[in-house]
Amino acid sequence: MPILAALVLALTPYAGPAANIGGDVVSTKFSVVVRGKAAQTVRLRAVGVPAGYLASFCTKRVCAPFRVSFALPASGRESIELALIENVPGVRKPVSVTVAAPGARPASIAFARGTR
Secondary structure, three states: OOOOOOOEEEEEEOOOOOOOOOOOOOEEEEEEEEEOOOOOEEEEEEEOOOOOEEEEEEOOOOEEEOEEEEEOOOOOEEEEEEEEEEOOOOOOOOOEEEEEOOOOOOEEEEHHHOEO
16 A cells, blocks of 8 residues: 655744635635645635634635645645635624644634734
8 A cells, every 4th residue: 555645734923825716705815825746636624613604725726614725736835825704793602713634733823823
């Protein structure tokens, strides 16, 4: 049985161009950086998202709620946007944001570090 290269996940405040998630939506954004083996399939999921929030992973092609799958490019490194969208006005903000994937340690960041 082949051994898959371990994945490394990191979360940072988002600094890239905004993906189009819709008009006046209130969102807080993060960058999810994934490192692993070239062409390795990655299955990311948002963990512990509180009621009243939607987690949206956005690649160059699509935005997906709560989870996304993609293959790493030849470089073995990919960075995608994660937006936490307040879909119930006035709900309590999350304390932290966590992303997990099989074969990787979960990565977390304080919600307050995200960008709007």
